[in-house]
Amino acid sequence: xxxxxxxxxxxxxxxxxxxxxxxxxxxxxxxxxxxxxxxxxxxxxxxxxxxxxxxxxxxxxxxxxxxxxxxxxxxxxxxxxxxxxxxxxxxxxxxxxxxxxxxxxxxxxxxxxxxxxxxxxxxxxxxxxxxxxxxxxxxxxxxxxxxxxxxxxxxxxxxxxxxxxxxxxxxxxxxxxxxxxxxxxxxxxxxxxxxxxxxxxxxxxxxxxxxxxxxxxxxxxxxxxxxxxxxxxxxxxxxxxxxxxxxxxxxxxxxxxxxxxxxxxxxxxxxxxxxxxxxxxxxxxxxxxxxxxxxxxxxxxxxxxxxxxxxxxxxxxxxx
Amino acid sequence: xxxxxxxxxxxxxxxxxxxxxxxxxxxxxxxxxxxxxxxxxxxxxxxxxxxxxxxxxxxxxxxxxxxxxxxxxxxxxxxxxxxxxxxxxxxxxxxxxxxxxxxxxxxxxxxxxxxxxxxxxxxxxxxxxxxxxxxxxxxxxxxxxxxxxxxxxxxxxxxxxxxxxxxxxxxxxxxxxxxxxxxxxxxxxxxxxxxxxxxxxxxxxxxxxxxxxxxxxxxxxxxxxxxxxxxxxxxxxxxxxxxxxxxxxxxxxxxxxxxxxxxxxxxxxx
Numbered sequence: 001x002x003x004x005x006x007x008x009x010x011x012x013x014x015x016x017x018x019x020x021x022x023x024x025x026x027x028x029x030x031x032x033x034x035x036x037x038x039x040x041x042x043x044x045x046x047x048x049x050x051x052x053x054x055x056x057x058x059x060x061x062x063x064x065x066x067x068x069x070x071x072x073x074x075x076x077x078x079x080x081x082x083x084x085x086x087x088x089x090x091x092x093x094x095x096x097x098x099x100x101x102x103x104x105x106x107x108x109x110x111x112x113x114x115x116x117x118x119x120x121x122x123x124x125x126x127x128x129x130x131x132x133x134x135x136x137x138x139x140x141x142x143x144x145x146x147x148x149x150x151x152x153x154x155x156x157x158x159x160x161x162x163x164x165x166x167x168x169x170x171x172x173x174x175x176x177x178x179x180x181x182x183x184x185x186x187x188x189x190x191x192x193x194x195x196x197x198x199x200x201x202x203x204x205x206x207x208x209x210x211x212x213x214x215x216x217x218x219x220x221x222x223x224x225x226x227x228x229x230x231x232x233x234x235x236x237x238x239x240x241x242x243x244x245x246x247x248x249x250x251x252x253x254x255x256x257x258x259x260x261x262x263x264x265x266x267x268x269x270x271x272x273x274x275x276x277x278x279x280x281x282x283x284x285x286x287x288x289x290x291x292x293x294x295x296x297x298x299x300x301x302x303x304x305x306x307x308x309x310x311x312x313x314x315x316x317x318x319x320x
Numbered sequence: 321x322x323x324x325x326x327x328x329x330x331x332x333x334x335x336x337x338x339x340x341x342x343x344x345x346x347x348x349x350x351x352x353x354x355x356x357x358x359x360x361x362x363x364x365x366x367x368x369x370x371x372x373x374x375x376x377x378x379x380x381x382x383x384x385x386x387x388x389x390x391x392x393x394x395x396x397x398x399x400x401x402x403x404x405x406x407x408x409x410x411x412x413x414x415x416x417x418x419x420x421x422x423x424x425x426x427x428x429x430x431x432x433x434x435x436x437x438x439x440x441x442x443x444x445x446x447x448x449x450x451x452x453x454x455x456x457x458x459x460x461x462x463x464x465x466x467x468x469x470x471x472x473x474x475x476x477x478x479x480x481x482x483x484x485x486x487x488x489x490x491x492x493x494x495x496x497x498x499x500x501x502x503x504x505x506x507x508x509x510x511x512x513x514x515x516x517x518x519x520x521x522x523x524x525x526x527x528x529x530x531x532x533x534x535x536x537x538x539x540x541x542x543x544x545x546x547x548x549x550x551x552x553x554x555x556x557x558x559x560x561x562x563x564x565x566x567x568x569x570x571x572x573x574x575x576x577x578x579x580x581x582x583x584x585x586x587x588x589x590x
Contacts, residue, residue, distance in 0.1 A: 170433040175415035177425055184412055187373075189430035190400030247465065 001139040005149045007269045011262030013217055014151035016210030016256040017229060018236030019159055020067075023203035026237060029166070029179040030078070031198055033089030033230055035207050037096025040072040043215035044103040047111055050216075057116045060212045067208020068098060071200035077198075079193035101223050108222040116309025121147035123262055126320070130268075148217055159206065160254045167250060179207035207233070236261035236288045242292050261296035264288065281315045321521050322349040322489055327371055327381030341367035344381065349389065349489075349538075350446035353552075354522045356565065358532045359542030367581060368542065369493050374398045386488060400430025403487030405478050405495040412478030415467025422466050423447045426481035441510045450480050454510060462496040462502055472503025475508055477494065483514045490515065496531070497510050508535070529561040529568070543571045 017039060024032035042063040049059035057257045070092055076090035100104050101107060125143040126132060133140045166172040178185040178195035207229075215221040240260030264285075286297055324347040331339040333388055341364045349355055357366040371378050375396040380491045382391045385401045406412055413422045424447075443464065451459040454476045458469070466474060482490060488498060492511065496504035508531060515522050526532055532539060538552035549567065551559060 018492055166435075168437055169435045169521045170437070170438050171426060171435060172426060173417065173421055173438040177417055177422075180414035180416050181411065183406070184414055185425075186395045187399055187402075187404045187406075187412070188428075189396050190433060191394070191396045 001136055002141050002145055003269065005136075005141060005145050007265045008213070008262055009148040009152045009217065010214075011265035012149065012156045012218040012258070013210060013213045014232060014265065015156045015236060015258045015261035016159060017214060018240075018261045019156075019163060019254075020203040020206035020210065021233030022254075022257050023163075023206065025201055025234060026282050027176055027179050028199035028203075030085045030196060030200065031089070032071075032074060033086060034070055034074040034096070034204055035089075035230040035233060036226040036228065037093035037100070038084075038204040038207045039214070039229040040065040040100045040134070040221070040223065041070055041096055041103070042067050043221040043225060044100045044109070044211075044223075046222045047211035047215050047221035048105070048174040050111065050114050050116070051109060054249065056115055056119070056216065058215075060209060062128030063208045063212035064205040066281075067127060067211075068174065068201040068205040070208070071141040071202070071204030072197065074204075075193075075197035075200040076105035097223065100208060103192055104221060104223065105226075108220055111216060111219040111221070113207075114219075117202050117213065118144065118148045118216060121151045125150070152213065152217075156258055159209075160258060164251055164254055171198075186318050203251075213262050221260045228285065231282075231285050231289060232264070235285060235292070237262055237293050238289060321351040321353075321374065321386060322523070323347070323384040325382045325384075327378045327383060327510060329367055329371060329378050334339045335378075342371060342378065345539075345546060347547065349523065351509075351521050352519050353538055354520075354536040355524065355538040355540060355541045356366055356536035357523065357525045357542060358529070358568075360568065360575055362575075363404060363542040363571070364492060365542040366543040367476050367545075369491050369523065369525055373402060373404060373491055391433070392437045401488040402481030402491055403429070403485075403489070404491045405475065405482050405493065407497050408495040409471035409475035409478070409495075409498055412481065413474055416465055418463050419451075419466050419469070420444065420447060420462040422477065423450070423462075423481060423484065427484045428485075429485040431485075441483070450484065451477070453513070454480065454506075456506070463477075470503075472499050472506065475499060475503065475507050479510055479514065483518060483520070486520075488521065490520045490522040490524075492522060492526075494525050497527050513536075518559070528565040531563055533559060533561040540569060543574070580584055584589065 017035070021035060024030050024035075045066045046056070046059040046063040049062060050056055053085045074088045074092040077083045077091060083091070122144050125134060125147045129143060132143050134143055134146050135141075136146075150288050167176060173199060174185060175188045175195050178190065178192050179199070182192040185195065212224065214225070237260065240256030240258070241253070243259060244256045248256065267288055268281065268284055271280075272278060276284060324345055326344045326346060327342055328344050329342040331341055338441065339362065344370065345364075356367045357368065361473055370376060372383065374393055374397070382389060385398070388400050398412075404412070410504065410574045416423070417425070420439055424443060427443070447462060448459045451462070456473055456476065458473060458477065461469070466477065469477070479495070495511075498506050500509060511524075512535065514520070522536075524536065537556060539549070539556045541549035548571065
């Protein structure tokens with residue numbers, strides 16, 4: 001039970017990264033590799049501030065701003081300096097590695113014993129349970145694990161709700177249309193460059209919050225913790241989409257990212273239980289993403305019926 | 321309404337592939353006029369539209385819309401005056417958004433996009449009416465992703481979208497060239513109704529001699545980056561489709577020589 005709950009908590013925290021990646025890769029259709037750097041930037045910023053005595057919520061909010069700035073950097077390179085989106089992201093990611101070391105002052109920071117965003121929920125759970133353990137379905141679970149899962153759930157649902165609201169506003173709809181068809185949105189009077197800037201800033205702010213929450217969940221921040229995180233975020237998005245199909249409505253798509261992220265963590269947990277080591281994690285990630293990308297296509301080829309194809313970028317456009 | 325003064329544009333300058341797409345073009349469109357532009361491939365007819373829409377900044381010359389100079393303005397800044405329909409029927413709408421969302425985005429063309437909900441109560445009845453006018457039953461598909469519709473249906477909706485926030489200038493760039501004959505006919509009928517109903521100023525590029533002869537009140541034939549023929553009123557009506565085909569044969573004969581050859585050969589025979 002404890003393992004299950006902490007897996008869920010981790011999945012929910014990484015769903016924040018999933019939403020950031022969803023904004024850049026899916027909505028905006030810009031493959032943004034800044035994510036690997038902005039995840040660590042969020043963790044480093046929040047950890048450094050908290051060790052300096054800042055309140056964990058303020059520290060996490062500032063981490064979000066730092067992430068937005070990282071996204072802005074990539075956007076400026078991509079839209080004003082005419083650098084290919086992927087390369088702009090790689091440049092940001094590379095520069096951020098050094099920036100993160102500067103922010104932390106060394107290659108890792110420990111957060112053991114520091115109050116985190118999970119602490120208020122922990123205090124609440126302890127008070128309700130009358131002790132440091134909660135009995136769930138007959139098993140004792142430490143209160144901090146319950147608190148982590150609850151806090152992460154509330155945070156992720158709030159982010160999903162805000163995105164659902166935002167993506168249906170005039171601005172948010174322009175963002176979706178801009179990813180779909182840059183030419184059309186220009187002809188309607190919106191600068192595509194501005195939309196890319198906005199999307200990359202929002203996306204990386206979410207990723208940085210994910211990094212800050214991840215650091216607080218695991219009580220450390222490390223300069224190399226972001227390596228490969230973009231693929232983990234992408235895995236949530238891709239698994240979610242495999243579940244609901246290409247043409248699903250917006251709220252379903254948003255929910256699918258959350259479910260995809262938790263499901264992915266469970267797959268990883270199972271893989272580790274079967275004898276693989278945590279060091280194999282990124283190999284597992286890559287293989288899972290590969291399987292989810294390839295299987296629907298194979299299924300179509302073997303049975304002749306279409307379920308969903310994930311390899312066609314843009315979906316409805318290709319179908320049109 | 322629209323005024324171009326000595327507008328020039330050369331693509332790939334200084335390379336063997338250099339194309340002098342516009343050569344010092346002067347053009348003035350009166351408000352409420354409907355100008356048809358025809359021309360052979362590479363004559364500059366699409367470049368002319370691009371210059372007006374702001375797809376690029378001309379190498380020389382100036383452009384005004386309603387006495388506002390727009391020469392250096394990017395495409396999205398000019399959009400407040402200009403409604404556009406492209407040759408590619410999928411280019412004018414966002415496939416994963418619904419028909420209603422596409423219409424709502426177009427309704428706010430050139431305006432600030434804020435944090436109000438895009439689809440608001442009261443707009444649906446208006447769109448319902450606008451779509452019913454097309455006559456394809458699209459008014460029942462307001463909540464479908466527009467990517468599910470056919471090219472002809474999407475082009476018809478794009479045309480409605482371009483006219484929703486009443487444009488000062490409507491740019492139609494071979495907007496029926498990629499459609500099947502039935503859809504093309506439908507879109508042309510709709511074009512005529514919308515332009516006449518709203519009294520729009522329109523600049524329409526077409527590949528079809530039949531359309532060029534039947535539509536509009538002014539006809540410009542582009543050739544080698546300049547207007548070669550520019551007629552209006554009764555003089556325009558005298559240009560039937562057959563006569564336009566003859567004009568085309570003549571322009572194509574010259575096209576067989578490249579720029580340099582014409583430069584050497586033609587003066588030598590004068």
